[in-house]
Amino acid sequence: MEKRKVQAEDLYKLQSVTNPVLSPDGKEAVFVKTHIDEEDNKYVANLFHVYLDSNEVTQWTYGKNNVSSPAWSADGKQLAFLSNREDKNQVFIMSAKGGEAKKLTAFEKGVSSFLWSPCGTKIWVNAPVKEGKKFIDKEEKDDKKKPEPYRTSKMKYQMDGTGLLPQDAFRQIGVFDIDSGDVTPFTEGNHQHGLQGISHDGKKLIIGVNREENQDFQFRQPLFIVDIESKEETVLIDEEGYFGGARFSFDDRYIAFIGADQTFKNATHSNLYIYDSQDGTTINLTEGLDAPVGDSVVADHQQGADAPSVEWTTDNHLYFQLSTMGDVRLYFASLEGELYPATPENEHVYGYAVSTDGEFALMTVSNSVNPGELMKQTIATGERQTLTSFNEKYLEEVALVEPEAIIYKGPKDWDVHGWLMKPAGYEEGQKYPLIIDIHGGPHAMFANTFFHEMQLLAAKGYGVLYVNPRGSHGYSQEFVDAVRGDYGGGDYEDIMAGLDYILQENAWIDADRLGVTGGSYGGFMTNWIVGHTNRFKAAVTQRSISNWISFFGVSDIGYYFSDWQIGTDMMDVEKLWQHSPLKYAKNVETPLLIVHSENDFRCPIEQAEQLYITLKSMGKETEFVRFPDSDHNLSRTGTPNLRIARLDEITGWFAKHL
Template sequence: MTKRNLKAEDLYQLKSVADPRLSSNGRDLVYVQTHISEEKDEYVSNLFYINVEDKNTPQQWTYGEHRNHSPRWSPAQDELAFVSNRSGKNQIFVMKASGGEAKQVTTCTNGASNPVWSPDGKKIAFNVSLAEDEAIETKDKKEEKKLVPLEVDKMKYKSDASGFWDGKYSQIAIVDLETGETNLITEGKVDYHLQGWSPDGKHLAVSADLSENLDFSFVSDVFLLELETKKLEKITTGSGYFGSVTWSPNGRYIGLIGHEREFENATLSKVWVYDTVQKELNCLTAESDLLIGDFAIGDFQQGAVTPGILWTEDNESFYFLASDHGNTAVYYGSLKGEMYPALLESQHVYGLTTGGALNRAVVAISKPTDPGELYLLDVPTGKLEALTSVNKSYKDEVKLADVEEIEFKAKDGWDLHGWMMKPANFEEGKKYPLILEIHGGPHAMYANTYFQEFQMLAAEGYAVLFINPRGSHGYGQKFVDAVRGDYGGRDYADLMEAVDYALETFDFIDENRLGVTGGSYGGFMTNWIVGHTNRFKAAVTQRSISNWISFYGVSDIGYYFNAWQIKSELEDVETMWKHSPLAYVGNVETPLLILHSEKDYRCPIEQAEQLFIALKHRKKETKFVRFPESNHELSRSGKPSLRIARLNYILNWFKEYIK
């Protein structure tokens, strides 16, 4: 059968499988499957079950056009807690593994999230958002919200994820499943994030920042909250960012992932273990350049969860995910200091669960030609067995382009790594246009994973070049830190030298038909590129930064991000302006499409407005597209129809200006 070419609208056909949870019996697996309802223009998530030993056909456990997610097995493995918005707000439900209707166990005023079972299976702890003196539960009818002024007295008053701060704090509550009684465990003007419940049932692990002036504090400490006394015991250093807390089965050890901000937000996350007997916190990867966690960039997966340290039944061994050289891998570790990959291939492992087993795991894997499926991993042999095939019919129908990894040296001797994606219908002897893609962050990582945007461009006859310039994750601490204070310097040179390398290496690239695009930091770099070279025939800048001076005051992270990344404060506007693409707008000759979301508080839309007006004022070729009711995450989790519109805007701009 002849396969057809991919198009942007194919997002409606794809399914995402994520957040696998294997029970401690090593047999029962539940996961979240998400698709897009084209009719409702919304995401729909439901829970599915597989017996990994029988490898039976997946069974659907929840139904309806809602978001059902965050499944968590009870200690006895006979019940499942999960979060659903079927009642209008996110609430926690419990269902029997043997079947039957799910029972709603929370009726919280502002919804509930993050369910954690008590060791005896009789209670569930969870997070809830509450204003001071606001009741955790309400039976009142919903009142129509009135427009009121927003009073602001702190700098951290908005967030790209949640919008303007509404006076609510994240608190922790516990619901008794037998009586239905719900009790608030924390209170005050502090955000508490639930991490776990100790095996003896006496403590909750929570993370919080208890600093007096939160506007100037950037830490997340882990505490043990004694349930009987409500006393908090801090187990981390007070100088860094820690989370992803897990307990060893015997309760003696607590695993954490975090760092002490030695390089601010460019610091590599590491594996830490706290000994509750010795009262000692130790970093097990202090001497390693390995980055703990999944930092791969993609534009498809929904609801992917990076687990913390997954302890095994021997109380000394554990598994975790790490980002390494364009891949995410499963690593084995132990209290003795052993650390080595248990699964390291050219792929993106975006989900991991073991159920506490030493030799078995379930992994979620994506590759450039595979949106993602679940696999059973036999750890001793490394053998993978497919458990799902949710995108098989799509892959059978659509021609997808594979990638070729490239490695080369920058002119200053640094090693650089990336990929070349040939056009999907590549023919030997034919010349093709090339699109350079630049990721955001900048502390993130392009990887061997599926990218709808890249596949769409390849389907339309474009080659796609993407690399990890210095500043990217996955290549060690020195590499990721190198961009700080040097935006538009060697990072820009890395990208231009990558284009040079591609032109020298691949004879099918037409050097006269080059395009460039990127989002966030990649948008900044796209703006920088068109102000410093005319080698590209067309450019698309997305959710970009154009002016660091105004970014300082309008971004939800601006006033400290500038100091961390540009290494400049407001008193030094000359440095901010020197690194601002807006300063070079008079040099721009490349037709530039500007894409931006109205409710982007990370890189606010005024960054795009300034750039557009400056270009139009100078009679440059440009167009400005504003996406309504969308934030910085439009390309990954935004309104489906707007995600598709965005893809088509990118494609059509390149088709118009790259002939």
């Protein structure tokens, strides 16, 4: 049977397998599978279970809601998880033998996260609580409630995906007694508390909280070790930057956590740190790797992937993710400083769990031609078993294009890494158009992972080039930092050098039919490119930045991100304007489609509106497509029918002009 080509509607067929969690005895595990319900136009995530001796997979929860954050009790007899069955996320609990889940919490504003107490009779919860209220207090619903003005004195008053932030609600930590249903507050004060970790003896919590009154320019959340009985606090780390994911070793002597300081602002590599509670010292275990700990991949398939920051074994070895050279690999570390990869190249390990003895790992793994499944790997030998086959039928019926990895020289004689896809159904001797796709961030990376959008472009008959220019993670600290203060400089040259390289090496590419697209920073770069070269016959800019001057005041991150990335604020408007694509609108000759979400608080829609009206006023060929009820993440987690409409707009524009 001849395989068909990828379609936009394949989003309804693809299954996302994420979040494997091993039982304490290592004999069974649970994971989350997400699909899109086409009829209800929503994402549905359910809990699945697997016995590791028989590889028998069973669905444990049903319904059309979302399950997340599964966690076993210390004795392995119970399982807790979050579910939005009743709108807000609440904690549910079920027997490890199966059966119906029982709802534990009924908090007014839902639950942000939770941790089992090792005793198995209590659960620690982190949840928003209104000032002067309790976790369980309910607000009276008033259908006739009149609109009220919103007042703020803070600069951080809005957030993409959330909107305007509540001024009178604060994340607090409490402990929930499973038998009685009582919840006892543990933290207090008008601060945002984060629940991080709990010791295996149940005597200590790790929490994150910044108690500074004015946090407009605070980019830190100190971590504290808190004695549960006395509430005495010991500083784990208190410095500029973001640190978290704290995990106690099994003997409770060490605490592992990850984080990045502010040396290179948001371009700083994340590292793995170890705190020794016996002498109070902290070491940076991954300082010598020159690559970021964690998952820096930008893609559009996995839903709700939430990997542990780090996992301990009983002999005090550690496992963590590392983003390196377009891969996310599972890495091993010892306290003595040994560091080596535990998984191979050319894949994306986006979820994992390691047995307590370090014998094997459960992993959710994707590559460029596989959306991802659950695998078991024997760590010593590298031998693998694939435990699920949710995407098997899809792969049997659809022709995917395997990208070819490329490395070329950019300015500064740096190696730049990327991928080139031939069009689906490629025939030798034919000429084909090419589209360059540019990632956002800019401190993220394209990777050896499944990317539906790239496959769709190839299926529509285009070659696809996607690269990791300077500013991308996964190569070196110098490389990821090099874009800051130079937007539209060396990064632009890196991308164009990649185009020149593949044109020289691939006679099948029609140099007269080139397209370019990208979102967020990739949208900025698309705008910049069409203002600086006429080599492209069509362009689609998505959720873009066009004007750094207005971005400063309208983006949820603008007032500090502009300084971090461009190197200045409103005290030097000329420099902001110099790096603004809008300044170069008069040079644009490329037909440009502008795609933007109306509820984007990261790159607000006024960025698109300015660009559109400016280009139209100059008689340029441009169109504007607005997506209602959508935020900055439309392409990844947006309303399903709008995600498909977006893909149709992009491919339709290129079909018209290429």
